[in-house]
Amino acid sequence: MSTYDVIIVGGGITGVATAYELAKKKAGKVLLLEKEFVSAGSTGSCAAGIRAQFGTEFNIGLMKRSLDKFEHLSEELDYPGEKIELWQGGYLVLAYSQKEWENLKTRVEVQRRLGINTEILSLEEIKARFPHLVLEGVYGGTFYQRDGHADPLHTTFAYAKAARRLGVEIREWTEVQELVKENGKIRGLKTRGELIPGERVLVAAGAWSSHLMKTAGVDIPIWGEKHEILITEPLERAFAPMVISFSIGYYIQQRPHGSFIMGIGPENPAHWHDPRDFDFSPSWRFLERMSTAAVGVLPMLQNVNIVRQWAGLYEMTPDAHHILGPIDEVPGLYIAAGGSGHGFMFGPIVGELMAEWILGEPLSYDISRLNYQRFQKGELVREPAVVG
Amino acid sequence: MDPKKIIICRCEDITLEDVRNAIKEGYTSWDQLKRVLRVGMGPCGGKTCRLLVLRELSQHLKVSLDEVKTRPTVVRPPLRATPFKVFAKEEK
Numbered sequence: 159m160s161t162y163d164v165i166i167v168g169g170g171i172t173g174v175a176t177a178y179e180l181a182k183k184k185a186g187k188v189l190l191l192e193k194e195f196v197s198a199g200s201t202g203s204c205a206a207g208i209r210a211q212f213g214t215e216f217n218i219g220l221m222k223r224s225l226d227k228f229e230h231l232s233e234e235l236d237y238p239g240e241k242i243e244l245w246q247g248g249y250l251v252l253a254y255s256q257k258e259w260e261n262l263k264t265r266v267e268v269q270r271r272l273g274i275n276t277e278i279l280s281l282e283e284i285k286a287r288f289p290h291l292v293l294e295g296v297y298g299g300t301f302y303q304r305d306g307h308a309d310p311l312h313t314t315f316a317y318a319k320a321a322r323r324l325g326v327e328i329r330e331w332t333e334v335q336e337l338v339k340e341n342g343k344i345r346g347l348k349t350r351g352e353l354i355p356g357e358r359v360l361v362a363a364g365a366w367s368s369h370l371m372k373t374a375g376v377d378i379p380i381w382g383e384k385h386e387i388l389i390t391e392p393l394e395r396a397f398a399p400m401v402i403s404f405s406i407g408y409y410i411q412q413r414p415h416g417s418f419i420m421g422i423g424p425e426n427p428a429h430w431h432d433p434r435d436f437d438f439s440p441s442w443r444f445l446e447r448m449s450t451a452a453v454g455v456l457p458m459l460q461n462v463n464i465v466r467q468w469a470g471l472y473e474m475t476p477d478a479h480h481i482l483g484p485i486d487e488v489p490g491l492y493i494a495a496g497g498s499g500h501g502f503m504f505g506p507i508v509g510e511l512m513a514e515w516i517l518g519e520p521l522s523y524d525i526s527r528l529n530y531q532r533f534q535k536g537e538l539v540r541e542p543a544v545v546g
Numbered sequence: 547m548d549p550k551k552i553i554i555c556r557c558e559d560i561t562l563e564d565v566r567n568a569i570k571e572g573y574t575s576w577d578q579l580k581r582v583l584r585v586g587m588g589p590c591g592g593k594t595c596r597l598l599v600l601r602e603l604s605q606h607l608k609v610s611l612d613e614v615k616t617r618p619t620v621v622r623p624p625l626r627a628t629p630f631k632v633f634a635k636e637e638k
Contacts, residue, residue: 194617198617311581391627415584445624446635448633449630449635454634462629463629464624464633465591468619
């Protein structure tokens, strides 16, 4: 049996984007394994938001690169733009205290230095531009037009399809049981029925990653955390931006399709390390909290029908940033997971950078600080602008 | 009848031809078809289309209806489309 040059575990955005970028760089024989189907995990459950309004130079710069990629994805992947549903109606970030307001304004200074021209909006300006909003308790807001939405399902399918066209083999409904080493080096992996040899293996399995990495004796601090969202019936376009509060934890956006999609961070979520504990059941409590927050800020939603609620997993790390890069103790083994609620939006750029890393090319954006050893060294990467 | 003219999903306007083309493209489970076509994502929550789509899949895959793969979360609440005001609580 022939050996693959690279085997990727996980058919979410990170896995398929890396597979595509590797194939584009002619990385040889690339295989992607997915235990269910492409987009079945956290990518396919996510709320579809993409934004550059972060708080650190590192994240702003990285998301700026990712937005650039989203803006050209339809041509790059030769996939219909009306399916990728890129919508740049902006993110409107609302501040609910004086302190939060000051912090948001400080972040805008950093964003502007990096070419992200976020606007600072007074209460009056927000009222004038977004008359549907009730601004009780709001001090002000920030708005960046290029932020917005892309369909996570079709974006992932688009990458998978383009990767296949370039020769990547994608096997769905194929669960990886364990990673296989030989003389300390990665040798391949085992699925239920088969040993598949590979020179290099990338684990991009989201909240399932740490469990799999353990089979190679590597401890990676990623856990699953249940987050719930819901979606409404479609309406004519009434509201353009994603409106979001980091302090209350809600985010609400009308999709190009017309439906409103929204979520609110969980209260005291459990940390699940073992996939057998993962629970995707929707809760009544979420429905109440979400509805209360939603009609509070957008009373126009009162009579709008909710058609579906569901739960997905945030793949969390101790500092709410990805864990990316090679595993020193096991040459040939790599990880790209732990997006902590931002895996989809960072996906396109993480895919490109992981392909560079795996092929030994110089990184076009230095993501080496997101290495797995940072937790032992106490070199955590902090970001103030996150939900939940 | 012309598969182009047979509506499988009334909420999202998906025809039998759309479903068959997607199956041919490799989307061979209910969950995949839902994600690629939006069947079952409309206000009825799949009450009309799900069985029709599953039947197409069972014929294509040559397995019985109960052997077509679906995830345990295939039915998602609310069972009927319900407005926010039913769930929202008075503030404070």
